[in-house]
Amino acid sequence: MLEVRGLSKHFGGVRAVDGIDFSIRPGEVFGLIGPNGSGKSTTVNLVCGLYQPTAGEILFEGKDIAPVPTHRRLSLGLARTFQNIRLFANLTVWENLWMAENAPSHRAETRFLKRWIGGRSDARERITKALEFSGLAHRADDLAGSLAFGEQRRLELARALAAKPRLLLLDEPAAGMNAEEIAQLDERIRALQQQGYTILLIEHHMELVMAVTDRVCVLNFGRKIAEGTPAEVQADPAVREAYLGTAQ
């Protein structure tokens, strides 16, 4: 579904991402892990189009998406969440979801004016459902900035899902969560997989990654050092070294 070939991104002299390859198959949960500064977030930003790659290509369903501008990537079926939550803090919860209602999947069905001014007629219904799914229905009219941290994470996920993406990029969704919330997240990711979403999970939290992913790719200093099932990766000496340091 998503194929990354020889992807590199250099900032000045720093090689944040340096020639990595991986590919994600439809329907799987693919983990991208690595220590701090290993290039995970840069990779996500490259896939989303926030950065232009220095070299390499990103194929989505067989098409090179390098020339596609950021905002059009959602139309292709790529939606994401952010490591540091990026909600529209001064818009209401409802409006945050409304934003994602311009997704391509809906585009053909609605006339231009209606789409921009009122949104789709059944949008209201879908947003209501999405809010219920995330357990945020009672806060629909509150400003997103006023939500608790966990609620904000859920809202961000709901916003990404509102666009009906085929590939969902989750950038460290467990950051800042407690054990209980992580358990909930675990369940939610599995539920999403069952609904047919393909997921690229960038995560720091090992237990979560090992529990929900089908395959994992490990980065270190911008290079791929291992790829395989969670179990295979865990056994890999290079990975152990990257995570635990050479001293041990």
Next chain:
Amino acid sequence: MDFYYSLAQIIGFHTLLGLSAYIVLQTGQVSLAQAGFFAIGAYVAGMLTVLAGWHLVPAMLVAGLGAALMACLVGFPALRVRGLMLVIATLAFGEAVRLFFFNFDYQIAKGEVKIGPLGGEGFRQIRWFPENGWTSLEVMLFVWTVVALVAGALWWNDRSRFGAVLRAVGEDEVAAQSVGINLTAVKVTAMTIGGFIAGLGGAIYAHYTTHIEHLNFNVLLATFAIAYPILGGLRSVFGTIVAAIFVQGFLVEGLRFLGDWRNLLFGALIVLAMNLRPHGLIDAATARRLARLFSREQWRGEQRRA
């Protein structure tokens, strides 16, 4: 009464100026080019009614469109800069427009006198209102009809999806892109609409003062354009209207009895207002209270409960 009608006209075109900046500010862009668009509206409308003998209404529309076109053209390059850089870039553009009119001579002979813009000496005798026998009351009603139409459209826009999109862009451009919002389209559209509104305001201004010159459209006016929505709290069109009334009605006219002290207080009161109400006269809390009064949120709430 004549005086109050006249004051209402002043507040009217200042409100339009403020609203033109309001919609641009919603996308997070602080534009100091609004005085330039206002100037374009003023000169174009004045030339159409005085030199071409048009009726004011079509002249205003053309003036608005002219200003909108210019705003659209500025919108594209201005997209590349943000924050303070954008403030200065738009300031530079607005000043360039003003200086263009400083160097702009286009006079034709009408009878024994020459009429039309004459560079630094300005453009005299834009007397469409009195020549057509409009009373102050009629002019005021006309001005406020335009203001009501524009404010109404923007108020409605605030409730529409596009309005929310504008604010989303203002909140977080990266997140907006990631939910599929085309920043270029949104920002340029906001700029263009803002240009159109400023053009309308400028057209009214020219016909109010009957004489315009480039110095009227200076940086101070551009600062006022953004001051109204900022003082108003950026949450609703009412804030901008309230701020225009506050500045033009209270600070400028209301305090006139203070004589010498008035202009000293003018700056001091702006400083004080921003200290007391940094989020504007009508801030988020007030705006939401207002919005609840007559928004469709209630209706939406009922929908959900059903």
Next chain:
Amino acid sequence: MRKTALLLGSAFVALAGLAVTGPAGAQERSVVIKGFGAKSGVVRSFGVNSEAAMRAAAELINSQGGVKLGDGATGKIEVEFLDDRCTAEEGISVVRRIASGPTLVAIGPTCSNVAEPLFGVLQKKAGDASDSGLQFPIFTDVAIKGGLAKISEWAFRNVPSEAEMYTSLFSWVKQTKPDLKTIFAGVEENFAHSRATWYAVMKEAAPKAGLEVKGEAKWLLEDTNFAQQVREIKAAAPDILAIAAHPFTTCGVLKEMRRQGVKVKMLIGLTSSSSLETLQGCAREAEGIVIPTSFAPVNQAAEAAAAQAAKFNGSLDLHSAATYENMFILKKLMEEQGVLAKPDTVQADREKIRKGLAALKETGGLLGTSKRTDDREAVKPYLYVHAKDGKWVVLHNPVTN
């Protein structure tokens, strides 16, 4: 909440200020004349001086028995001066405010860029029912740019005719100093008055007097660097340099000329610069500059008037002297026209004043009699002053000599 209360409170106070002041009910009727002009911003001194002149004249008139009204009653002149910040929209607003009250006539504004729009708001032809412009007489004292009263039949001016003054000045120069042959100018390009005075007045008048115009150097009102312009002056090497600019840039250029060691045989200045500002800013460099003006304390009447204005903390110059004269002209005119100054005769009184002003052929003035033209302008007596030892001194009086 307290903050809101504070804001509301001050808003309330201001609303009180919005109210147009009503006529004062007194046995002795009051004749309301209001002045308006810039009392804030860079040209504040115009407003300050005009107000002082106005109050000085009113006090004098009232102490001498006031105005005799049409029905034999006595009217006391009541004066107020409003600040228009030298902006068009405020000027219009102020006049509409004045016109909404019992005021019979207004004196102002101080700035040409307010006068132009303001006169445009007035009815163009008096009595023209199809023109809904404001019907209110304005007698301008300061705004000096030529020919503005043409805009409306309700606009009158008692400002000197610059065309007349410079024509006279140049021919006097030609007569008394025949060795001066060339003239070059420095023009403040973005100030309408300065610009108009050079291009429409001096540049026309100089060749008629036989002077050769060698061009002009240009700068802007707010410029701070005049090196290039002074170099242009140096290159032109004129006998006479005419500076059509306000005091700030006039001084800037004169200082730069001194630094660059550029000297001309004669300096001629803009009428508006024959004020204290120029001396305050650059007395040393301005030494010798010749300016035609319609006022200097050269006779008893003028000296007395200047002393009277000084009591009200203002100085009498060519602008504020006109204010002073206007008050007396208006007093005489109101008596002649039988103005009643009753609350229900306000509009009729205004029309009487307008007619009276339009019919005037001559008026008295501090320096002698002024003629009135058909397009509501004045031709005032004038004299030439020059800066000498930090003071304006009369150089020549074309009327008496």
Next chain:
Amino acid sequence: MGFVDYVQAIIDGLLFGTTYSLIGIGFTLVFGVMQKINMSYAAGSLAGAYCGLVGPQLMGLPPWSVFPLSIAASGVIGYLIYLTCFRFIPLASPLATLMSTVGMLLLLDEIIVHSTAGMPQNYPAIYDGDPIEIGDFMLRADLVGVFLVCVVAMAVLLALLYRTRLGMATRAVAQQPVAAQLCGMRLQAVNGLTFVIAGLLGGVAGAMIGASVGMLSPLIAGPITVKGLIVTVIGGLGSIPGAIVAGLMVGAAENLFQALRNVTERDIYVMLLLFVFLVVRPGGLFSGRGHD
């Protein structure tokens, strides 16, 4: 107009440009520390210069006393601006500070107008002798002096920022406000002090502008503000070397445009050049990437 004239125009512009540089540095300094713009900065600098005139005009001090007095007064005004326009307005409301400083700009200008009735005031030159002539070219001796004073002021500023504990604190707050607070630096104190330093520098600028024009007028506050802002952004927000170079550039460019075209069109080209420059190099002179 020949080649010599153009070169001479550029020389004049460069010399005068140092005052623009100083104002630009002041803007940039405050921006660097608080990420906010102080629109009243140039007006405050001029107000300081006006205050300096109190010495010779009212207290009978010798003419040279205006310079130290101007600088000190401007420092005080800088701190007052901090108190009234920054201290009590939440950091998260940049637009509120923008407006409050605009209000302050109007207030300062009007205070000047009221205390002088708008009359231009004579300001002493730092050197009153003949210009220096080198071949066909001419340098204004006093402007060379102004240039040197500005250079010294910049050097002192740089030394203060990079060689003292105070400067270190300022830079630390500029880069990492939270971390700096954790290290025991008092944010308010450092911010306030930055305003004082910027104010003192503005005092030098104001005094030098007064000295080079030979006069002060409330008219110049507006144009100097605009020029200062232009210099700040061309130099790149927060960049002191950028502001220095940009000030000289703007001074030279405007004189050159004036020589090439006309004074009435001069500023159109300055503005358009700035507009194009910002669009092409949004990060300023010395930055590779755009500033966010």
